[in-house]
Amino acid sequence: MATKKFRCKVCGYVHEGDKAPEKCPVCQAPASEFEEITEGGAPAKKGVDRNSNAYTIIYSAVMVILVAVGLAATSQALRPLQKQNEDNDKRQQILRSINVTVPANEAEAKYNELITDAFLINENGEKVGDATEAFVGEKEGFPVFVATIDGQTKYIMALNGTGLWGPLWGYLSVNDDKNTVYGADFSHQGETPGLGAEIATPSFSHRFQGKHIFMDGALKSIAIVKPGKTAEGQDYVDGISGGTITSQGVNNMIHDSLMRYEKFLTSNQ
Numbered sequence: 001m002a003t004k005k006f007r008c009k010v011c012g013y014v015h016e017g018d019k020a021p022e023k024c025p026v027c028q029a030p031a032s033e034f035e036e037i038t039e040g041g042a043p044a045k046k047g048v049d050r051n052s053n054a055y056t057i058i059y060s061a062v063m064v065i066l067v068a069v070g071l072a073a074t075s076q077a078l079r080p081l082q083k084q085n086e087d088n089d090k091r092q093q094i095l096r097s098i099n100v101t102v103p104a105n106e107a108e109a110k111y112n113e114l115i116t117d118a119f120l121i122n123e124n125g126e127k128v129g130d131a132t133e134a135f136v137g138e139k140e141g142f143p144v145f146v147a148t149i150d151g152q153t154k155y156i157m158a159l160n161g162t163g164l165w166g167p168l169w170g171y172l173s174v175n176d177d178k179n180t181v182y183g184a185d186f187s188h189q190g191e192t193p194g195l196g197a198e199i200a201t202p203s204f205s206h207r208f209q210g211k212h213i214f215m216d217g218a219l220k221s222i223a224i225v226k227p228g229k230t231a232e233g234q235d236y237v238d239g240i241s242g243g244t245i246t247s248q249g250v251n252n253m254i255h256d257s258l259m260r261y262e263k264f265l266t267s268n269q
Contacts, residue, residue, distance in 0.1 A: 006034040090135070096185035096205070097156050097171035098147050117146035125263030142260050147173065154182050157261050161253025164245040165190040168199070168253050174213065178265045181222070184208040186250060196246030207237035219262050224251035 006020040007013070011027040020034035091107040095114065102110045120129025120141030134143035137158075145156040153176040161168045166189035173182040184205045191197040198204055211222045212235050223231035224239040224247045239247030258265075 005037050007037050009033050009035055087135075093185050093187060094145055094156060094171055097173045097183045098149060098154050099183040099209075114147045114149065115145050116148045119144055121261070121264050123260055123263060125261075125265075125267045142264075144261075144264065145171075149182075152176060155265075157257065159186075159253050159257040161249055161256065163188055163191050163199075163249035164196050164243075165192070168246075168249050170205075170250075170253070172208070172254065172258075174265075179212050179214045181208045181211045181213065188246070191246050192243070194242075196240060196243035198240045198243060199246060199250055204240065211235040211237065213258055213265070219258060219265070221251075221255040221258050224248065224254075 003018060004016070006015045006017070008015070008024040008027065008029050010029040010033050011024060013024050013026040014037070015021050015024075015034065020031045020036075022031050023029065024033065085104070088104045088107040091111040092102065092104060095102060095107065095110060098114065100110060100114065118131035118134040119127045120134045120139060120143055122128050122141055128141045129139050133139045133141070134145065137143065143158050147154040147156060154173045155176070155178060156171050156173040159168075159170045159172055168186065168188050168191075170184065170186035172184045174180060175182050186199045186205055188197060188200060191199065208222060213219060213221055215234055220234035223234050223236035225231050225236045226244070226247075227238045227241060230236060239250075
């Protein structure tokens with residue numbers, strides 16, 4: 001028993017069956033020229049053609065929009081937590097430069113305990129920003145963090161430069177004489193594991209303790225030399241074996257960064 005009726009849109013022929021004929025027996029029109037009709041004689045409503053290009057394009061566009069909206073909402077919701085993690089990582093780096101290592105969940109409390117002041121300076125050593133601006137790092141200037149360790153003042157300065165594969169950064173602290181290094185910490189974006197990446201290890205940063213950045217009243221920085229070599233007229237530490245370019249990057253980073261702090265280091269602030 002026929003269940004459906006199909007009308008040829010070209011000649012009006014009506015076909016009964018489960019589907020339209022391949023060709024109209026009257027005018028030879030193809031099956032695509034037939035439309036299904038209801039009992040009342042009106043064409044049946046067509047469903048969505050899931051095989052059409054239009055359906056594929058619309059479906060893909062909707063899915064892309066939904067995924068983009070979902071990712072944006074997730075990112076926005078997680079941003080406060082991401083910001084907190086970034087801030088605590090920065091606090092950990094600053095604390096390591098004064099030889100204090102704490103887990104991330106203790107970083108904020110320890111930072112607030114030991115860092116008693118912070119400010120931004122310009123190249124003339126003049127203060128141009130407060131503690132919040134020094135930590136955030138969005139305002140032009142060079143941050144100084146002041147720590148109190150066992151009743152003694154330490155000055156922490158920010159370093160930044162370039163290594164073999166990307167940015168280098170770190171912090172260097174000096175005693176209240178503004179000359180003797182108390183501690184250091186270095187980080188990198190993508191130096192080679194086992195080679196240049198070793199600058200981020202304590203075995204490298206601890207080499208700087210007790211070194212002097214001034215010699216005979218002049219800012220000399222601290223040289224990074226190949227193991228077994230020396231640097232005349234300034235204090236030096238051994239570089240990373242197999243990480244020559246990264247070591248040179250740290251050498252330049254320390255020198256160039258300390259030059260920005262020279263007026264501050266020679267002032268009475």
